[in-house]
Amino acid sequence: MLSPEEDVEAHALRSRGWSISAIARHLNRSRVTVRAYLRDDKQPGVRRRHQPDPFDRFEEYVAQRLRDDPHVWATALYDEARGLGYERSYQRFTHALRTRGLRPHCEPCAGVRGRPTIEIAHPPGEEIQWDFLELPGPDGPLHLLVGTLSHSGRFRAVFCETEDQGHVIAGIDAVLRRLGGTTRRWRFDRMAAVVSTATGRLLPGFAAAAKYYGVGVDVCPPRRGNRKGVVESRNHFIAQRWWRTANIRDAEQAQPFLDRFCIRIGDALPRAGTLVRTLAEAELLQLLPVAPFPATLTVTRRVSAAALVAYMGNQYSVPPGLVSRSVEVRRRVGSELLEIRCADRLVVSHRRAPDGAGVVVRTAEHRAELEAAVLRSFTTDRPCRRKENRPPSTAALAAAAQLHGHEEGWAVSVDLQRYVEAVAATQ
Numbered sequence: 360m361l362s363p364e365e366d367v368e369a370h371a372l373r374s375r376g377w378s379i380s381a382i383a384r385h386l387n388r389s390r391v392t393v394r395a396y397l398r399d400d401k402q403p404g405v406r407r408r409h410q411p412d413p414f415d416r417f418e419e420y421v422a423q424r425l426r427d428d429p430h431v432w433a434t435a436l437y438d439e440a441r442g443l444g445y446e447r448s449y450q451r452f453t454h455a456l457r458t459r460g461l462r463p464h465c466e467p468c469a470g471v472r473g474r475p476t477i478e479i480a481h482p483p484g485e486e487i488q489w490d491f492l493e494l495p496g497p498d499g500p501l502h503l504l505v506g507t508l509s510h511s512g513r514f515r516a517v518f519c520e521t522e523d524q525g526h527v528i529a530g531i532d533a534v535l536r537r538l539g540g541t542t543r544r545w546r547f548d549r550m551a552a553v554v555s556t557a558t559g560r561l562l563p564g565f566a567a568a569a570k571y572y573g574v575g576v577d578v579c580p581p582r583r584g585n586r587k588g589v590v591e592s593r594n595h596f597i598a599q600r601w602w603r604t605a606n607i608r609d610a611e612q613a614q615p616f617l618d619r620f621c622i623r624i625g626d627a628l629p630r631a632g633t634l635v636r637t638l639a640e641a642e643l644l645q646l647l648p649v650a651p652f653p654a655t656l657t658v659t660r661r662v663s664a665a666a667l668v669a670y671m672g673n674q675y676s677v678p679p680g681l682v683s684r685s686v687e688v689r690r691r692v693g694s695e696l697l698e699i700r701c702a703d704r705l706v707v708s709h710r711r712a713p714d715g716a717g718v719v720v721r722t723a724e725h726r727a728e729l730e731a732a733v734l735r736s737f738t739t740d741r742p743c744r745r746k747e748n749r750p751p752s753t754a755a756l757a758a759a760a761q762l763h764g765h766e767e768g769w770a771v772s773v774d775l776q777r778y779v780e781a782v783a784a785t786q
Contacts, residue, residue: 361388361396366403373397413447414455422461429463481509481589484643486577487542488590489531491522491550494602501610503617504530505597507590508542511638512630514593515621518610520658527552528568528654529692532647535572537618540644544575546587554578568652573645593625600624611672611715651692658688666729668699672715675699676725677706679732 361369365386372382379397383390395401417440424436437445437452445452456462486509494501502522507514515537519526527550535541547553553565559578561569569576579586601620607613626636660668662681667674670688677686677699687700690711697709707725712718751759 360401361386361392361403363403366396369393369396412455413445414452417443417445418455418459418461421456425462429465479509483510483638483641484542484645485510486544486546487538488546488587489550490548490587490590490594491519492516492594492597494598496610497608501613502526503597504534505590505594506531506534506538507593508538508639508642509546509589511642512589512593512628512635513538513639513642514590514597514625516597516617518614518617520610520656522550522552523657524552524562524564525654525656525692528565528652529656531568532651532692535647537621538644540642540646541572541574542642542644544577545569546577546579548579548587549581564654568654571648571652596625596628609672614715653694654692656690656692659685660688661685666725667719667721670697671711672717673712674719675707675709676719676721676729677701678725679729681706 365388369382369386372385373379377385379390379393382397383393386393392401396403420443421436421440424431424439433453433456434449436456437449440452488507488509490505492503492505494503502519503516504519504527505514505516515534517530517533517537519530531545549556549559552562553576554561559581561576561578565576597617597620601617601624605613605616607616626634626639628635630638658670660670662668662677662684663674664682666677666679666682668677668686668688675688675697681701684701686706687703689698689700690696695711697711699706699709707722709720709722712720
């Protein structure tokens, strides 16, 4: 078999008048082989099959099944082919499917694979793309909101506890203040906190936030994630370049490391023949309002045995009567007050400590109530002994007698002599 390079060489020498024998000696091949390639009886790189492919008998059936249902699994087709007499392995079966191109293309399910793409030009300061990146954390998934400037590729990201509307709006404000301003338009996919997933229309709460920042909102069509390819590529970069090797315990500890990574590594990425930080200087972002949009953040927490509620790296006190109960922690963005509610009733308000400070915020009243509850639980009684022999008492035996149908007043006897006397008295 000649390689493509040898085939080209043989045709070039033949065009110059070389004989087949001379070409064969030059390529160290047989004359029969050289003659076959010069006549185009053989193709370079294609080895002639010595025996027919067993898949040939089943090709028409498999092709028809795929025309009827382009999404039928290869494993199901393989089981059917085996039932019809196919004896080769599953790997050879799927290889035949791929090389013969039997599975039809389905455009609605193709996504961006196999579809032509092009880099869309974005004017400076025109658009920022938003997306959530879910990262596997030590205690469950972490939600990272990523914002990327479409023109320069500069990105910033913040951790959000949940993906509800309040946390999304608060995360957007935090990202924008890290970027130093906002673009004229925001682009989202069909994020549940932004648009109605059924209609694609903006939710009223998010529309109010967009008007507050003076921006327009663009929503990608369904199943067309390539419309925001800039932020998708940054998601992949964050996950592989930073998160994969980061030594992180929780989101509060991870956020400062992520901020430094975005500035030191992210802004130094090459883009369009220059650096991201150089392109970002021409973005001309709009100024942000002095105060963030007053979104309300709500999370659910369980009260610990010390009557404390954990929130953003700190702990806040509640009355001891709520130990082990679920409460709702609520705060408004921009406010220093933190509300803790139970059954939609305000329990206590605390002034927020700096996030991640690891402090315990406890009021004097809660401390006094907890101390009193702890003291009331103290006792000098000797603990119950667990290995004593305690057979059923007389009262328990009487209750058992009633269950057995004996007349009231009869006692269950455990003494054999008393049992004999009781039997004799009934005769």
